[in-house]
Amino acid sequence: MRVSRRDFIKIAAASSAAFVLAQYKMDIIKVFAQHGDYVHICWLNGAACTGCSVSLAQAADPDLLEVLMSITTYTSGLPIALPDWMYVVHPASGSLAVEYINDWIKHEGPGPKILVVEGAMQSPGFCETGGRDFRDWVQDTAQAADYIVAFGSCSSFGGIPHAKGNPTGAMGVQDFLIEVGMEDKAKGVINLPRCPGHPDSLILVLASLLEGVVPELDKYNRPKAFYGRNIHEEQCPFRAFYDRGIFADFGQSEQGCRFKIGCKGPVTWADCPTRKWNDHTSFCIEVGAPCIGCSEPAWPDGDYAPFFVELPQVPTLLGYPAESWGTAFAGAAALGVAVHLARRAMKKKTAEKHKEKGGD
Ligand code: SF4
Ligand code: SF4
The missing domain is CATH 3.40.50.700 (NADH:ubiquinone oxidoreductase-like, 20kDa subunit)
Structure with a gap:
């Protein structure tokens, strides 16, 4: 047919x-x-x-x-x-x-x-x-x-x-x-x-x-x-670690957000986390590497360089640097509110960034 x-x-x-x-x-x-x-x-x-x-x-x-x-x-x-x-x-x-x-x-x-x-x-x-x-x-x-x-x-x-x-x-x-x-x-x-x-x-x-x-x-x-979708905001399976302030070093593929080793997921729009690679086996972040943003027009320069250095422009959580999130907000309620505010700030920032670059 x-x-x-x-x-x-x-x-x-x-x-x-x-x-x-x-x-x-x-x-x-x-x-x-x-x-x-x-x-x-x-x-x-x-x-x-x-x-x-x-x-x-x-x-x-x-x-x-x-x-x-x-x-x-x-x-x-x-x-x-x-x-x-x-x-x-x-x-x-x-x-x-x-x-x-x-x-x-x-x-x-x-x-x-x-x-x-x-x-x-x-x-x-x-x-x-x-x-x-x-x-x-x-x-x-x-x-x-x-x-x-x-x-x-x-x-x-x-x-x-x-x-x-x-x-x-x-x-x-x-x-x-x-x-x-x-x-x-x-x-x-x-x-x-x-x-x-x-x-x-x-x-x-x-x-x-x-x-x-x-x-x-x-x-x-x-x-x-x-x-059509941002890796960090809409698809990353490690996002819960980011929200809880748990960050991985190189070689740690099991847990921890890759932000501190230079993940450019917040400024990258591609479907790697859902589509994956090699017969849908895995993708960069899942195997312990950061996303370096290879789908973007400015790559490998602009926001995407250097590869293994964290993004400077991602907003910190209520003024606290990302690595201290886990300890700065001891109470679950405070953490919940903070995470919500940070998510909103990040969403706004990534949307503005995408728009600035002419995206939808
Ligand atoms: S910074 Fe990278 S590893 Fe961490 S949640 Fe965002 S996209 Fe995932
Ligand atoms: S570096 Fe490229 S292939 Fe790897 S997750 Fe990011 S956009 Fe996908």
């Missing part, structure tokens, strides 16, 4: 929780299957560590292999298909590889053409492939694409290559397209930041685009289904 466009919008809207994605797994596979020969993806790599390609291989709901086995493409005709072009896994190399990218650019026919970019853009001369500057390839493929997806923090906002100092002039795809005068194309870029990109977010967005549905986006062009 064909998945209707209306049904798919429902799935996409409900997909902020991992279990919902698992529930609709067969529907998502069906979307790929029903588009069969007409899945045209060109995947280009700029300044990247290739971690996002590796992350895609961890896709679990649905499993990447299940997705690939549901598609046959016009280039392969095989039951297991690759994108029309993808640097990391495509067997072609040299001039044949260049031919594949040019074929994709020229291809006309049924099915949307989707450009996926992994890695940052750089100033001219820093990244060349197939005898051309990478910037030229992105301009040509972006011009030919129906949809553009920036997968991972580097292609979304510049990521690690764009860190302070930025000797190669690294930037995200959207900023690059604006720089070269392709504002119309820049507007439509769908950003899927995180370091690496989360496979669920890409698989669902690709399925959604095949159905002609662009997910609802926030001010940074990130789908709200994956980036």
Whole structure:
């Protein structure tokens, strides 16, 4: 049975929780299957560590292999298909590889053409492939694409290559397209930041685009289904420790809020605590590390640097520093009131911060 466009919008809207994605797994596979020969993806790599390609291989709901086995493409005709072009896994190399990218650019026919970019853009001369500057390839493929997806923090906002100092002039795809005068194309870029990109977010967005549905986006062009909620305020399973003033050191994965070891959860909007990673096994905070805020445009600088130093701007509880909360308020009633006031102050602060940065 064909998945209707209306049904798919429902799935996409409900997909902020991992279990919902698992529930609709067969529907998502069906979307790929029903588009069969007409899945045209060109995947280009700029300044990247290739971690996002590796992350895609961890896709679990649905499993990447299940997705690939549901598609046959016009280039392969095989039951297991690759994108029309993808640097990391495509067997072609040299001039044949260049031919594949040019074929994709020229291809006309049924099915949307989707450009996926992994890695940052750089100033001219820093990244060349197939005898051309990478910037030229992105301009040509972006011009030919129906949809553009920036997968991972580097292609979304510049990521690690764009860190302070930025000797190669690294930037995200959207900023690059604006720089070269392709504002119309820049507007439509769908950003899927995180370091690496989360496979669920890409698989669902690709399925959604095949159905002609662009997910609802926030001010940074990130789908709200994956980036609509603050980690600290709305999702963190360690929040009760924060409220009680119990803080962990490095290596303590069982209990204690990670705030004192630099957790940036209060200024980060991503669904890691509910979606988790590696087949929904765990996520940064749960394994004893702080969240470093890799889903945010300013990362790895701004509020997010240095990684392992606590946020200076988070309000203290009624004037007491965070580490003294547990002892400063001995009575349960006093603690309850204080926690309530602090929660309100934090909520206001994080909302203002998000708004300042242009979020919803
Ligand atoms: S500071 Fe980090 S670990 Fe602590 S409650 Fe907030 S998000 Fe969770
Ligand atoms: S928990 Fe934070 S640092 Fe870890 S992947 Fe999610 S947004 Fe990035």
